[in-house]
Amino acid sequence: MQIKLEQLAEFIDKQSTAFVGTLDDLGYPNIKAMLSPIKREGLKTFWFHTNAPSLKVRQARANPKTCLYFCDTAQFRGLMLRGKTEVVNDDAIKTGLWREAFTMYYKGGALGGDFILLKFTAETGRFYFGFDSDDFVVE
């Protein structure tokens, strides 16, 4: 591994979009852009907010195998993390991660509507830079 984990974390925090890969009911990969994670713990755990009835919530429940992709297309750099996604609907966790600004997305607030969390836990990663790539394990 030529690049340090701290540099990868910095790379992630610079991107305003995360691309989430899920599996649909026919076993096809699906991709969806999401707002950047609301909480990140190293390269291991990423929390996203989303709508409870959304397709990726249903897909993650049916098959937790997922990936995250962060990309700087101008620099030809990309980071893919492969892992599992858990749908978290716990009131205490939702209240803890709720922000007032989310009201624009979820009129019911932290507990009274469609606000739900996706917790992604990374297992392995691959960083692309130019024509090269590096694989690594996320401890």
Added chain:
Amino acid sequence: MQIKLEQLAEFIDKQSTAFVGTLDDLGYPNIKAMLSPIKREGLKTFWFHTNAPSLKVRQARANPKTCLYFCDTAQFRGLMLRGKTEVVNDDAIKTGLWREAFTMYYKGGALGGDFILLKFTAETGRFYFGFDSDDFVVE
């Protein structure tokens, strides 16, 4: 379907990057950014150039179930196409789609190196705009 296919084609042509979803050997979705397709036939067929030894070539050969995703993050619009990818190594087709500018990626030229083609054929699609989405079949 509220949006017309012509508008979706126009949306695709505006994006400089395509995100390709593949399946890895453990059944996880993988995502990789690619340069926009070198040839597009409606919303049905998309041709990409890539390196023969690359991971996604291996993955598409092992499992052709794939997706394409085009995204305008500023406008919260995204188009996902679900379908199958075929790896095309036919000399006549490669010569026909070769451009001189590709020499910067493939020193061996159209036939003497790692230049290879991915042909994606769409089956279904989903267009995201704001908080809404529309599903459609690609004829």
